[in-house]
Amino acid sequence: EAGVAQSPRYKIIEKRQSVAFWCNPISGHATLYWYQQILGQGPKLLIQFQNNGVVDDSQLPKDRFSAERLKGVDSTLKIQPAKLEDSAVYLCASSLSRYQETQYFGPGTRLLVL
Amino acid sequence: GNSVTQMEGPVTLSEEAFLTINCTYTATGYPSLFWYVQYPGEGLQLLLKATKADDKGSNKGFEATYRKETTSFHLEKGSVQVSDSAVYFCALSLANAGGTSYGKLTFGQGTILTVHP
Numbered sequence: 001e002a003g004v005a006q007s008p009r010y011k012i013i014e015k016r017q018s019v020a021f022w023c024n025p026i027s028g029h030a031t032l033y034w035y036q037q038i039l040g041q042g043p044k045l046l047i048q049f050q051n052n053g054v055v056d057d058s059q060l061p062k063d064r065f066s067a068e069r070l071k072g073v074d075s076t077l078k079i080q081p082a083k084l085e086d087s088a089v090y091l092c093a094s095s096l097s098r099y100q101e102t103q104y105f106g107p108g109t110r111l112l113v114l
Numbered sequence: 115g116n117s118v119t120q121m122e123g124p125v126t127l128s129e130e131a132f133l134t135i136n137c138t139y140t141a142t143g144y145p146s147l148f149w150y151v152q153y154p155g156e157g158l159q160l161l162l163k164a165t166k167a168d169d170k171g172s173n174k175g176f177e178a179t180y181r182k183e184t185t186s187f188h189l190e191k192g193s194v195q196v197s198d199s200a201v202y203f204c205a206l207s208l209a210n211a212g213g214t215s216y217g218k219l220t221f222g223q224g225t226i227l228t229v230h231p
Contacts, residue, residue, distance in 0.1 A: 004157070031217060042118070042203050042221030043158070056218055091158065098217040101146055101165070101207060105158040 004106035012112045018080035021109045025094030035091040082113045116141045124226035135189040135225045137204035145206040147187040152201040194229045
């Protein structure tokens, strides 16, 4: 069974530029999560999807971050414009459903904003 | 709000030493508790979990017991190996009274473990 796929693995941009990250969850997993992990901290949930609907986006900075999962499968997270404090690892995870506790994580995308 | 606090790291041990990584939590409702591990260059993996008070989660020689009276979920291993070197995260998710999870994980800050031969 293929795991959660993410791309790119690394990205370096300058502040005020835009960037997008892609995630493909495990096949059949209805729930998809995006987490932000700042160096030295634990991951923090940005947004949770159930199929193509948003369950929780309370900690997503909506003035600059957006995410979509149009067909209920893969997902894109965008930052526009980026700030220095957005430098972090962006983790995607998936689970069979929002009621299934085990989440499977991808390798993450490491973003550096200069 | 809900939060998880892990012991300050990093932790450095010799092979075959005993490991304890402390984790305490604050939560409303009925939390499930988890330990995730992140090996160098890899993604987070679930190590073990416990869904109710006094449950013990175990995997790969690691154990943790859900202690509601002390709001703790300390990770232990009797004899660590070099291959256990990784970052360990304690986490919780809330559930309803029937034990159905709401999904969202709240993580601690992580503890770096280095094991020397």
